Amino acid sequence: MSQSQDTSTQPVATEYIPPSVSSHFPDLHTGNSYAHYSPIPTNITPNTPSNRGTPVILGVDEAGRGPVIGPMIYGVAYLPIELQHSLLAETHHFDDSKVLTPLVRARLMRTLCTPTTDLHSNVGWAIKSLSAQDISAGMLKFGGSYNLNAQAMDATIEIIRGVISQGVNVAEIFVDTIGRPDVYQRRLAAVFPTCRVVVEKKADSLFPVVSAASVVAKVSRDVSCEVLWRGIREGRQVGEAGAMDVDGLAEDEEEAGWGSGYPSDARCVTWLKGNVDEMFGYGAECRFSWGTVKDLLEDKNRAMQVDWxxxxxxxxxxxxxxxxxxxxxxxxxxxxxxxxxxxxxxxx
Structure with missing residues (x-):
């Protein structure tokens, strides 16, 4: 769960829109958080009352922890333990999503979601999308005690439990850390006592299964942000008839107008300054608890001030x-x- 900034703004939806986004257009536009799980791959035997299924290794990583715009997405990938290096690293060359180009990430995600491919038949995946609206609401609850780290921990636990509840025999869990690895590892080991849990910094570049989770999370977030922006620009929900084809967007579409969505991105700040509604501020795409947005909403030249x-x-x-x-x-x-x-x- 590296916090390093990826400011790449090259469109990815022109290449592929994964089901983790195409199946959830209404959730995106209404600011709802949601989870999405792939079917269990055909080469992974699920648990039964009499037998344990195929032991799998599961990786967890996130995308979008720091941006002021768009969701934070936790991704997981899992596959038979013995295939982690041969299939993910040697055959398909998964790596930390930040060192892969948007085109490579999108094509890996497409292969993962395409029946008849070796990735589809051996690798399962899932995401938990935390909307900008829910992130901010959570951070402002209870005097700020439900901070981003607490939300991240809950999302990680939820998505692993979701995979296990499908009947997957999760034997090993590898996680890219937030905060101190030892504290995080103890917490997860207590929640999943039957699993081997490894939490490390830079896990997305050390363990191929975490690299795969990184790609799942990054592609899902990038496409989510593009869908949100195009819906705002067109004044309607992208995903309605005629607004978007789930196989991609028109090639002549310009890049997302808010850039990477990070507060340090000049394109992002320019978009925020030019698109604040004087009465309602911003929509479900913005994290209203971020200092950048708070400052703009308190600017009398941009937003209406209310005396309570x-x-x-x-x-x-x-x-x-x-x-x-x-x-x-x-x-x-x-x-x-x-x-x-x-x-x-x-x-x-």
Missing amino acids: AEDDKEHNKLSQYFGGGVMGAKTEEQELRSWFGSGVKEVF
């Missing part, structure tokens, strides 16, 4: 309207019960 009435100093707790007490003077059970009247035994 101050709270009544004498009645700053709702509970004071019910029984005259303050929150904490009664137990939660007593407090809730009094909102709906006193019990019969209390009256008589």
Whole structure:
């Protein structure tokens, strides 16, 4: 889960739109997070009540942790343990997605999703897409305690559990780290005690299965961002009849107008400055908890400012309207019960 920035803006949707995006156009445009799982490959035997299935190695990586625009996507890839190096590294040359060109990444993803190929019959994959809207809402909840690291951990656990729930015999888990590898590894080992768990920095360049997960995540995010941008530009949901073919976009389409989506990208900042709605700010494509967006929304020349009435100093707790007490003077059970009247035994 490397945080290094990939500012490549070459269109990838002109090459291939994977099912992790084409099957979820409504979710993208409404700002919903979602998960997508491939079918179990034909060469992987699932678990049965009487027998364990094919032992697989599973890799996890993310794309889009730092951008102000678009989803953060966690990708996983899994395959029989003995095929990791021969199939992924030697035959198809998977590597950290940041060192592969957009064209190479897209073609690897297409092969992975194409029946009759060796990748399709041996490698399963999945993604968890965390929308910009949900990321920001989570970060602002509970005084900011549900930060990006906590959301990342939950997404990682969810997507691994999702694969296991399909009946896949996950024996080994390799993860590119966020934060300290030892802390992250202990947490995942506690959640998946029957699996060998390895968490390392730069895992996407060390382990081919994590490289494959990196490609899955990166292609899914790049195409998601392009779909979002084209939907905004055209004023409709991309994916409606006539708006986009799932095999690609028209070759003469220009590159995504917001560049890489990172706050340090001049094209991104220019787009943000020129596309703020004075009343509603931005749509589901922007992470409104990011400082870049906050600053623009507080700019009186770009967004409407609202003055909120101050709270009544004498009645700053709702509970004071019910029984005259303050929150904490009664137990939660007593407090809730009094909102709906006193019990019969209390009256008589």
